[in-house]
Each structure stands twice: as C-alpha cells, then as structure tokens.
Amino acid sequence: MDKIAISSAKGGVGKTTTTYLLAKKFTYDGYKVGIFDADIYGPNIFNMFKVDINDVKKSDGSNIFEPVVVENIQISSVELVLRNNEPAIWRGPMLSKVLIGLYNKVNWTDVDVLLFDMPPGTGDAYITVFNDLKVEKSILVCGDDSLSIEDTKKTVLFLNKYKISILGVIENMSENFSFGEDIINSKSLSANLNDIPVIGTVPRLTKKEIYNNCLNSNKIYAYLPNFN
Numbered sequence: 479m480d481k482i483a484i485s486s487a488k489g490g491v492g493k494t495t496t497t498y499l500l501a502k503k504f505t506y507d508g509y510k511v512g513i514f515d516a517d518i519y520g521p522n523i524f525n526m527f528k529v530d531i532n533d534v535k536k537s538d539g540s541n542i543f544e545p546v547v548v549e550n551i552q553i554s555s556v557e558l559v560l561r562n563n564e565p566a567i568w569r570g571p572m573l574s575k576v577l578i579g580l581y582n583k584v585n586w587t588d589v590d591v592l593l594f595d596m597p598p599g600t601g602d603a604y605i606t607v608f609n610d611l612k613v614e615k616s617i618l619v620c621g622d623d624s625l626s627i628e629d630t631k632k633t634v635l636f637l638n639k640y641k642i643s644i645l646g647v648i649e650n651m652s653e654n655f656s657f658g659e660d661i662i663n664s665k666s667l668s669a670n671l672n673d674i675p676v677i678g679t680v681p682r683l684t685k686k687e688i689y690n691n692c693l694n695s696n697k698i699y700a701y702l703p704n705f706n
C-alpha cells in the first residue's frame with residue numbers, strides 16, 4: 479500500500495479539496511483508494527463526501543473500524559474519535575496516541591493508495607504520521623499567494639528533515655498565481671520550492687463544482703494531468 483500525505487503548513491490552501499480530487503483521480507486510474515483524515519483540528523473529509531457521522535457505526539468492541547465506502551473510496555476520519563463536534567484539545571502525546579490508535583483499528587480492504595488529509599502546521603500530527611504511521615511520501619498543496627509559498631517552504635524543510643519523498647506540488651486556486659510582484663507560473667513556483675515539480679494545477683472552482691460532485695473525470699484529468 480502506497481501511503482501519501484497531502485501536506486501544507488498553511489490552513490485553507492485546499493488540502494482537503496485536493497485530497498478529494500486526487501482520490502477520484504486515482505480511482506479513475508483503476509487504483510483502490512483509501513483516505514485517512516488526520517486533521518485533528520478540523521476533520522472535513524466526511525463532510526466533503528457527504529457522510530453523516532451519525533450514520534457511521536461505532537466500533538463494535540472488536541477494536542475494528544470499518545471504513546465508510548463512498549464512490550469506491552474507503553474513508554476513515556479522526557472525526558470518529560471526536561464525535562459530538564468537540565474541538566481537539568489534546569496535547570502532543572495524547573494527539574499522537576489518538577491518531578495511531580485509530581489508524582491501527584481501520585480495516586482497509588486491499589487499498590493500493592492511502593491518502594492522508596493532513597492538518598495545517600508542522601507539529602505533532604505531522605511527526606506522528608511520518609514517524610509512527612510510516613508514511614514515506616507526500617504531495618504538497620500551494621495556494622496562489624506568497625504567504626502560501628513561504629509556508630510551503632517550511633513544509634518542504636520539515637519533509638526533508640524526515641527524508642520524505644516529495645512527489646510534487648499542486649497549485650490550487652491558481653487563477654492568479656503571484657509571488658511578490660511576479661506572476662507565478664508552474665516553472666517559477668517550482669523554482670521557489672527547490673525544483674519540486676508541479677504535478678497539477680487546479681483553478682478556482684465554483685462551490686457547485688466542488689460540493690455537488692459536478693466535476694467530470696475529464697476536468698479532473700485536466701487539473702491533475704501529470705501525476706504518475
């Protein structure tokens with residue numbers, strides 16, 4: 479099973495949206511896909527796939543969580559441990575224990591590619607995912623402003639420190655990709671990030687396209703064309 483974290487130190491750049499699109503893309507490509515929502519602060523994946531947490535069976539005591547299956551994608555989320563919408567107020571060791579505990583209980587069935595929807599930051603959740611859950615690959619998501627690029631550089635430094643293979647960066651909401659005074663194109667974004675290749679460019683989409691499942695496979699292929 480290939481485990482790939484969708485990462486960015488920055489919140490709101492589109493990690494969850496990109497995870498969702500990538501899951502669809504990998505499914506179209508014929509892979510069996512799973513998503514582990516590791517966003518301890520704002521788990522959104524169930525919401526994204528319109529899964530009502532109240533319909534998700536609690537663990538039956540056998541210590542096993544069956545993933546929820548939507549569009550052939552197997553999904554589990556830290557939200558299962560945060561039922562009742564309580565915000566996570568765990569300190570590092572507790573946070574780590576919760577992520578590892580849940581991950582080890584999920585009964586993935588023949589998953590080829592497991593995508594980790596990451597929280598913002600470079601802290602405890604990242605250390606847990608890369609150290610304890612043995613995720614060795616990551617895809618970066620970068621927004622269309624210099625702040626986002628600066629934060630992405632921090633993510634790159636973190637991933638390099640942990641010797642994580644960075645598969646590439648996805649430009650998200652890229653209608654006006656700018657860095658300082660310069661308009662950024664894929665090449666200069668890449669140059670700003672130690673030549674990490676740009677493997678996808680997702681434009682600013684309408685809410686209908688994102689949330690009403692109106693993106694057909696052709697569009698998704700156009701946005702995420704070069705990933706292999």
Ligand SMILES: Nc1ncnc2c1ncn2[C@@H]1O[C@H](COP(=O)(O)OP(=O)(O)O)[C@@H](O)[C@H]1O
Nearest residue numbers: 489490491492493494495650651680681682683
């Ligand atoms: N390509 C896009 N076009 C338009 N809106 C987007 C796009 N990507 C993300 N968004 C919106 O930006 C907000 C943050 O996206 P999200 O995927 O939750 O980011 P993150 O997981 O990095 O916090 C959401 O409201 C989402 O709908």
Ligand SMILES: [Mg+2]
Nearest residue numbers: 493494517522
């Ligand atoms: Mg998110």
